[in-house]
Amino acid sequence: MTIRVLLADDxxxxxxxxxxxxxxxxxFEVVGTAADGAEAVARAVELRPDVVVMDVRxxxxxxxxxTRLLLxxxxxxxxxxxxxxxxxxDLDEYVHAALRAGAGGFLLKNSPPxxxxxxxxxxxxxxxxxxxxxxxxxIGAFTALPAGLLPGAPPGPTTADRRLDALTARExxxxxxxxxxxxxxxxxxxxxxxxxxxxSRVNRILTRLGLDNRVQAALLAHEAGLLDPAxxxxxxxxxxxxxxxxx
Numbered sequence: 109m110t111i112r113v114l115l116a117d118d119x120x121x122x123x124x125x126x127x128x129x130x131x132x133x134x135x136f137e138v139v140g141t142a143a144d145g146a147e148a149v150a151r152a153v154e155l156r157p158d159v160v161v162m163d164v165r166x167x168x169x170x171x172x173x174x175t176r177l178l179l180x181x182x183x184x185x186x187x188x189x190x191x192x193x194x195x196x197x198d199l200d201e202y203v204h205a206a207l208r209a210g211a212g213g214f215l216l217k218n219s220p221p222x223x224x225x226x227x228x229x230x231x232x233x234x235x236x237x238x239x240x241x242x243x244x245x246x247i248g249a250f251t252a253l254p255a256g257l258l259p260g261a262p263p264g265p266t267t268a269d270r271r272l273d274a275l276t277a278r279e280x281x282x283x284x285x286x287x288x289x290x291x292x293x294x295x296x297x298x299x300x301x302x303x304x305x306x307x308s309r310v311n312r313i314l315t316r317l318g319l320d321n322r323v324q325a326a327l328l329a330h331e332a333g334l335l336d337p338a339x340x341x342x343x344x345x346x347x348x349x350x351x352x353x354x355x
Contacts (some may be wrong), residue, residue, distance in 0.1 A: 115140075116163055130147060148160060148162060153178075191211040195214070200243050210324070272334075284329060284334050286322050
């Protein structure tokens with residue numbers, strides 16, 4: 109299956125370089141480009157790509173607002189395109205907001221071509237691009253900020269805890285592994301489940317929490333304190349996942 113890609117960046121040289129990297133691979137097709145966020149939304153609605161590679165800092169409508177508009181107001185039947193955000197800095201506050209807006213992942217602009225291709229495949233496949241060396245720092249930086257500091261920030265940890273009450277102990281365990289950046293395959297191997305079962309449980313978790321993707325789920329898990337920063341072990345109400353009080 110060919111993954112159809114739309115490139116949004118205000119620098120023509122960057123767009124050309126990305127097109128050259130992507131088009132040389134047989135499983136990708138660049139279907140269009142955009143020079144700012146407003147054009148990215150319009151072109152995405154017109155071309156209906158599988159993935160939009162979205163720059164963050166663009167004139168007019170920036171990548172954060174474009175991501176929010178694209179995913180919130182998708183006019184066609186079926187799901188909107190996935191969004192892979194590009195940024196120059198891994199701790200850019202606009203990237204945090206873009207993930208909140210529903211982006212499926214992010215990548216640094218100086219990433220190797222193979223990493224870009226991998227990220228596109230992961231995001232197109234419905235999973236999040238959670239590179240451990242970068243994403244963990246990003247999540248840590250975001251969750252250290254006061255609730256509401258960034259545009260579109262969700263409610264604080266108390267509300268997050270209440271939302272998690274809808275999950276079973278096993279679903280909380282899966283959520284913790286998602287927050288650690290593990291793929292469905294690794295989660296399945298670790299829990300002795302099939303990948304299909306893990307995928308089904310992840311989808312059920314997202315539905316119950318009212319989230320769009322795994323990145324948002326990971327951020328919610330960190331905000332709610334599901335990970336012990338010292339021991340990197342799951343915790344809930346002072347106990348381990350799967351303990352008393354959860355079915």
